[in-house]
Amino acid sequence: xxxxxxxxxxxxxxxxxxxFVEASRRLFANPNSLxxxxxxxxxxxxxxxxxxxxxxxxxxxxxxxxxxxxxANNLAIKGYALRNRKHGKHLVTSPFEHxxxxxxxxxxxxxxxxxxxxxxxxDGRVTPDRLAKVLREDTILVSIANVNSELGIVQPxxxxxxxxxxxxxxxxxxxxxxxxxxxxVAFTNIGLASLSAHKFYGLKGVGALxxxxxxxxxxxxxxxxxxxxxxxxxxxxxxxxxxxxxxxxAVLGLSVTTAxxxxxxxxxxxxxALLPGVAINSPTGAVPHILNxxxxxxxxxDMLAFLDERGICVSKQTACSSGxxxxxxxxxxxxxxxxxxxxxxxxxxxxxxxxEIDLLVDALRAEAGN
Amino acid sequence: xxxxxxTAVWCPSCLIMKSRWRVFFKERAGFTMVDYDYDDDADxxxxxxxxxxxPVMIVLDGTKEILRLVGExxxxxxxxxxxxxxx
Numbered sequence: 001x002x003x004x005x006x007x008x009x010x011x012x013x014x015x016x017x018x019x020f021v022e023a024s025r026r027l028f029a030n031p032n033s034l035x036x037x038x039x040x041x042x043x044x045x046x047x048x049x050x051x052x053x054x055x056x057x058x059x060x061x062x063x064x065x066x067x068x069x070x071x072a073n074n075l076a077i078k079g080y081a082l083r084n085r086k087h088g089k090h091l092v093t094s095p096f097e098h099x100x101x102x103x104x105x106x107x108x109x110x111x112x113x114x115x116x117x118x119x120x121x122x123d124g125r126v127t128p129d130r131l132a133k134v135l136r137e138d139t140i141l142v143s144i145a146n147v148n149s150e151l152g153i154v155q156p157x158x159x160x161x162x163x164x165x166x167x168x169x170x171x172x173x174x175x176x177x178x179x180x181x182x183x184x185v186a187f188t189n190i191g192l193a194s195l196s197a198h199k200f201y202g203l204k205g206v207g208a209l210x211x212x213x214x215x216x217x218x219x220x221x222x223x224x225x226x227x228x229x230x231x232x233x234x235x236x237x238x239x240x241x242x243x244x245x246x247x248x249x250a251v252l253g254l255s256v257t258t259a260x261x262x263x264x265x266x267x268x269x270x271x272x273a274l275l276p277g278v279a280i281n282s283p284t285g286a287v288p289h290i291l292n293x294x295x296x297x298x299x300x301x302d303m304l305a306f307l308d309e310r311g312i313c314v315s316k317q318t319a320c321s322s323g324x325x326x327x328x329x330x331x332x333x334x335x336x337x338x339x340x341x342x343x344x345x346x347x348x349x350x351x352x353x354x355x356e357i358d359l360l361v362d363a364l365r366a367e368a369g370n
Numbered sequence: 371x372x373x374x375x376x377t378a379v380w381c382p383s384c385l386i387m388k389s390r391w392r393v394f395f396k397e398r399a400g401f402t403m404v405d406y407d408y409d410d411d412a413d414x415x416x417x418x419x420x421x422x423x424x425p426v427m428i429v430l431d432g433t434k435e436i437l438r439l440v441g442e443x444x445x446x447x448x449x450x451x452x453x454x455x456x457x
Contacts, residue, residue, distance in 0.1 A: 102380050106377075106385060109379075115389070326423060328382065332382075
């Protein structure tokens with residue numbers, strides 16, 4: 001198998017699995033229990049949260065463990081909007097968000113919130129001047145992902161968050177799921193950030209919402225105070241520990257893994273440039289680990305099946321999207337219906353080899369222009 | 371006249387068009403709005419042959435479809451497509 005779908009999920013590392021197994025045996029008690037093993041489990045969850053904050057170089061934040069990034073996005077957006085609606089009902093996002101972000105805004109719009117989608121430049125970026133055009137005194141929340149999952153667009157979140165910080169009641173949320181552990185992430189002026197372990201070689205079923213202490217939320221899962229007032233349910237100390245360890249490994253190893261991914265990405269781009277009938281949809285400045293392309297004469301479904309028969313795994317659009325045969329993100333960026341219906345996402349890892357890249361290119365060459 | 375609007379919560383184009391529709395229909399009288407959810411209202415989606423591009427807006431004169439707009443449209447395009455309808 002040639003796995004080139006690392007932005008959908010990554011294989012769990014030994015660190016992720018071993019730390020989970022070890023902690024599952026040792027820390028099975030309920031962290032909400034008051035006996036000694038319960039208190040030990042509670043302390044382990046707290047230590048894992050503190051470890052995550054140290055790894056991300058954050059002070060004055062809380063880690064709320066969730067089932068993944070979708071839950072973290074829901075808690076951030078719905079939780080903040082519902083808790084803070086007395087200050088305003090105006091919300092802002094971008095047109096290149098994960099569906100778990102966009103759907104929260106769609107839901108809130110139906111509840112009576114006003115939602116503006118910021119315009120973007122030719123490379124899909126929300127520039128500060130474009131964001132400024134839609135900000136208002138009653139804006140309470142702006143949510144813009146650090147890295148788009150389908151095209152790899154990198155948003156200037158530091159500049160955008162600084163702009164939002166000038167407003168009286170607004171908070172900046174960023175879905176950093178496709179960024180953390182892949183590129184350096186700056187959290188300055190970010191009030192809320194969502195992440196998921198399985199995107200950086202951790203386990204599925206655990207993620208986190210990073211909350212600055214002054215940012216108050218309405219819980220979306222009610223049931224009383226657990227290790228946090230914002231998310232009820234029994235916290236899993238083993239999952240929290242596994243997330244902490246894999247995040248630490250991903251962030252500490254960033255310079256090495258980035259170099260490997262960049263080398264594979266450059267090789268792939270050079271080869272694709274030689275293939276007639278193949279177009280690159282990812283814009284200038286996109287992250288190296290996500291490359292969106294179109295084999296223009298082949299529908300995405302057909303190409304996906306063709307590659308799958310050869311053991312090559314890619315995505316036709318983000319795994320969590322609507323299932324439409326047209327990629328809205330690619331169509332929006334390129335303005336080209338054909339590219340929207342033929343787009344494939346290739347996502348790379350430091351585990352990807354030159355040989356795998358060459359086999360993908362060979363397969364694309366066999367189909368492009370046929 | 372009746373305006374049927376098909377949207378989904380996960381659709382950014384739907385959010386964009388909802389803002390524009392709000393402004394556009396403020397200045398046009400005589401329309402009854404009926405909103406459908408693409409995921410929840412499967413019967414209506416099937417009845418009106420809604421495809422995989424959202425949002426969709428259908429204008430009915432009685433039971434006769436006189437206009438169908440699919441996807442994002444600018445305010446100028448809305449003006450142009452509607453022409454004299456409802457003014």
